[in-house]
Every structure is written in C-alpha cells, then in structure tokens.
Amino acid sequence: MDSVGVAAAAPPDAGPGPAWQSKCPWGTPNTTSISCSLADVMSEQLAKELQLEEENAAFPEVVAVAEGPFITGENIDTSSDLMLAQMLQMEFDREYDAQLRREEKKINGDSKVSISFENYRKVHPYDSDSSEDEVDWQDTRHDPYRADKPTTTPRRGFIGKGKDITTKHDEVVCGRKNTARMENFAPEFQVGDGIGMDLKLSNQVFNALKQHAYSEERRSARLHEKKEHSTAEKAVDPKTRLLLYKMVNAGMLETITGCISTGKESVVFHAYGGKSATEDKVIPPECAIKVFKTTLNEFKNRDKYIKDDYRFKDRFSKLNPRKIIRMWAEKEMHNLTRMQNAGIPCPQVVILKKHVLVMSFIGKDQIPAPKLKDVTLSSEDMKKAYYQTLNMMQQLYKECNLVHADLSEYNMLWHDGKVWLIDVSQSVEPTHPHGLEFLFRDCRNVAQFFQKGGVAEALNERELFNAVSGLSITADNEVDFQAEIEALEKMNEDHVQNHGKKLSTFSSDGDPPIYDE
Numbered sequence: 001m002d003s004v005g006v007a008a009a010a011p012p013d014a015g016p017g018p019a020w021q022s023k024c025p026w027g028t029p030n031t032t033s034i035s036c037s038l039a040d041v042m043s044e045q046l047a048k049e050l051q052l053e054e055e056n057a058a059f060p061e062v063v064a065v066a067e068g069p070f071i072t073g074e075n076i077d078t079s080s081d082l083m084l085a086q087m088l089q090m091e092f093d094r095e096y097d098a099q100l101r102r103e104e105k106k107i108n109g110d111s112k113v114s115i116s117f118e119n120y121r122k123v124h125p126y127d128s129d130s131s132e133d134e135v136d137w138q139d140t141r142h143d144p145y146r147a148d149k150p151t152t153t154p155r156r157g158f159i160g161k162g163k164d165i166t167t168k169h170d171e172v173v174c175g176r177k178n179t180a181r182m183e184n185f186a187p188e189f190q191v192g193d194g195i196g197m198d199l200k201l202s203n204q205v206f207n208a209l210k211q212h213a214y215s216e217e218r219r220s221a222r223l224h225e226k227k228e229h230s231t232a233e234k235a236v237d238p239k240t241r242l243l244l245y246k247m248v249n250a251g252m253l254e255t256i257t258g259c260i261s262t263g264k265e266s267v268v269f270h271a272y273g274g275k276s277a278t279e280d281k282v283i284p285p286e287c288a289i290k291v292f293k294t295t296l297n298e299f300k301n302r303d304k305y306i307k308d309d310y311r312f313k314d315r316f317s318k319l320n321p322r323k324i325i326r327m328w329a330e331k332e333m334h335n336l337t338r339m340q341n342a343g344i345p346c347p348q349v350v351i352l353k354k355h356v357l358v359m360s361f362i363g364k365d366q367i368p369a370p371k372l373k374d375v376t377l378s379s380e381d382m383k384k385a386y387y388q389t390l391n392m393m394q395q396l397y398k399e400c401n402l403v404h405a406d407l408s409e410y411n412m413l414w415h416d417g418k419v420w421l422i423d424v425s426q427s428v429e430p431t432h433p434h435g436l437e438f439l440f441r442d443c444r445n446v447a448q449f450f451q452k453g454g455v456a457e458a459l460n461e462r463e464l465f466n467a468v469s470g471l472s473i474t475a476d477n478e479v480d481f482q483a484e485i486e487a488l489e490k491m492n493e494d495h496v497q498n499h500g501k502k503l504s505t506f507s508s509d510g511d512p513p514i515y516d517e
Ligand code: ADP
Pocket: 260, 261, 262, 263, 264, 265, 266, 267, 268, 288, 290, 347, 359, 360, 361, 362, 363, 368, 369, 371, 410, 411, 422, 423, 424
C-alpha cells in the first residue's frame, strides 16, 4: 500500500448532484482528492531528519574526534584549537556565572525583594552541570520564607452567601490558584518569586506559561538526549573531555590513545601514564580510564545496589543524578582499594576525578587482557583459574567484606597467567539487604562457567556459596536454598530495625546474632 486518498473520492457516477446538494448549507463537497503517501506520513526517518535539522541549528556539533590518538599533550595545544577555545570558554563562562552569583547575593542581601540575574548567566540553566559550588536544585526548592499557599475554594465550588458569593470562577481566586499551580512545572523551570506573593495569574497567562514550560522541558530533554548521544558516539561529552584534557595537561597522563570498551554504564579508554605530581605515587606506564556515563537511564535499575548500601545511605537521598553517578565511580575506587589491600589481582587506583576513574591497565601495549569468556585455556590453566577464583571470592568476602555482585566470565580478565577481577562499582557488603542473593548469583555464574569449562573439581553453586560465605545452608535444591538465603537477609534487616545495627556476620544455625559493638 503506497498511497491513500485522504479526501473522499468522487462517487462513480459523477453527474450533476441531486437537488439537495445544491441547497446544502455546507456547499458541494470538494471532489479533487489530495493524495499523499502513507510512507511519507509514517516515515520516522523523515521526522528524525526534521528534528535533527532543528536541533543542529540550536545545538551545533562541537566535538569532532580527530584521527589518531584521542588526547595528547600536542594535539591539545596545536591541532585542536577549536576544542581548546571551547574549553577556555567553558571555564570563562563558569567563572563569569560564579561572579554574577556573588554580585546577585551582595545586592540582594537579606532584602525581601530580590533581583534575579538569572537572565545574564552564560551557561543555560538546563545545560549546567552541578559543579561543587553550585546549589542542587532540590535544595533551592525549599524556601523557608515562602508564604502560605493561597486558599482554595471548597468542594461545592462557592463560598459566601447572597451577593457575597464567590465561585471557583472568581477572577481573584482563580488567579491565585493559577499562581499556586505554577509549582507543578518542571523543577528547572524558573517561575520567579510569584508563588510566594499574592500574585494573580489570569487563565490566559497561566496557559501560555504552562505551554512554554512544557516546550522548554521537551527542548531541554532533547538537548540532553543529544549530548548523551554524543557520549556514546563520540565517546565523551565536552565536560568529560575537559576533565581528561586537564589530566593530560597536568602531565599525569601522557597520551589517551583511544577507547577500549563502550558499555551501557561506562566508556573505558587506554592511556599512557605520565609523571606523577607527587613523588611517592608512581603512575603505571599504561592506564585504563573508566568514564561513568553521565546519563541516568541505565543506572536507574542499579539503584538497589547503592540505595540500600548503608555506606552511602545518608547521602543518597540528598543527591542529584550527576552526583549519584560520581558515587558509582567513588564506590568502584573504594572497592578496588579494599581488594588491592587484600592482595587480590585487580586494577590499581590511580586517581578519581568526578565521574572519571583512572586505574592501572590490565594488558600490554594497548591491548587489554582478554575476558575469561574470550580465552581458550588449557585444562590445566582452567583448573588453576578455578581455584584462584574460589580463593579470590573467599578473600573478597572475608577480608574485603565485599560481594562482587556482577561476577562472571565477563568481568574476569586473564593476564599474566592469572585471573584479574574488574568492574566493582556495584559491589556491596555481605550485610547489604540483598548481599547474599547477589553472592548466590555470582556463585551460579562462576560454578556454571567452570563446570562447562570441564573443571571436574568445580563445586556447584550451592557448595560454592557455602564455601565462600562460611554459612552452612543445607537445602539440596535451588528454591529452598534461595528461600533460606532470603530468610537470613530478612533476619538481618529485622535486627537492624530493632537494634539500629547490622550483624557483622551471618549465622545460620540459630546462634544469638553476633554484632560489632
Ligand atoms: P562495564 O560496567 O562497562 O562492564 P568494566 O569495568 O567491566 O565496565 O569495563 C569494560 C571493559 O573495559 C572490560 O570488559 C575490559 O575489557 C575493559 N577494562 C576495564 N578496566 C580495565 C583495565 N583496568 N584494564 C584493561 N581493560 C579494562
């Protein structure tokens, strides 16, 4: 089906119409059929092209990745003038805005009536990132000086009697109501101080404002989507690029050669290490840079790892999305450090800057070590890898007090004749409300991998779980086993409820719970 007539086609016997037709108050129907292609109407591509055109006008492409090394000391200073100019501009804009904020504060002081400099800011509020000196938008929503909300009319729709009756259509009441409803606009949408004063918005003004708020919200979302898109395609957004550039500029990194992995949650780069600023810290000759993606989408389903992790609990609720992503990077750093201290083969942390984590590179000459799923090991090496993995899981649990929570042949690298553990941003402590479930999942992955790999000695997932955790769950089938795990987790949670403290260890045989004093 290519083409569809939109208007009604003329009747087959198109002679002079019946008498009623000439008298018809709506006149004679137009019989020329305008036909257009359904393919055109439905074309997503066309829609996309039009949208792109519009966006390109509003948000011109800025980042162009040059051939060859990604960032070096040289290509920043010479060949990438545009990038450099943009970076300087970005810093300038930020400083300018900070100055503006200071002046705004000075002028307004404690005065009840304040003048906003918002319109003079260089960085569009929707595009701004939350650098340390900026106040989170969540916080600015709370205004202790805000006047009581205007009163609303009761259910029946009017108040008063006789000629004093006031209906819900009353101009003043309606105006106040409209003002109050401005609160429902997107939090980023600036509505000024109107909510706090006795401002009456006419329906017309309110509707125009609402329309504008919605289109701004969409615009802002589109710009963000576009920027994030460029994170995937061009590897990093301008702000991350600036961070990387600073590292190269400081001499900490010599060259960032290119991207080694683009995952759902991160992009990983290879870099040659430079000289250290402090002499006691040696920068590895080759580094891996893990850039956590500053889009929340994929992280949403990971909330459960961090939200229930008491180490981060107090901070979680107060944070904005950008900071939550920095927290993932921070978590990976802390977890890697614990592992390093226990002597588990893993990348060594070099430095953490916001959502960018620099660590030692596992591999050689820019070639990353293969994942366990991608190497073919001799049966001897396979057996060695198994025992080493078992050992590492126990160390991780007992010495680091951690459960990997995403352990599988995808996050184990084979390098220098041994297994290296990576990707620990989601790792949790065993007493995390789902810690034991995560451990069981890890055990299932590991057991299956080595059993399939032909290691006859490999424990099954339940045996492995007990061997790692030191628990002795006796259930001989998966369902019961899992139920016991969940019961233990629940016991721990109840204990937290009653004592405000977690158990330091789990105990499955009815002993009184042991916990740290
Ligand atoms: P993701 O969350 O995207 O899976 P990972 O930490 O697993 O992030 O990193 C993705 C990939 O990047 C890994 O599978 C590995 O191939 C590579 N990689 C990550 N860190 C290193 C490192 N330190 N050395 C070498 N390769 C690494």
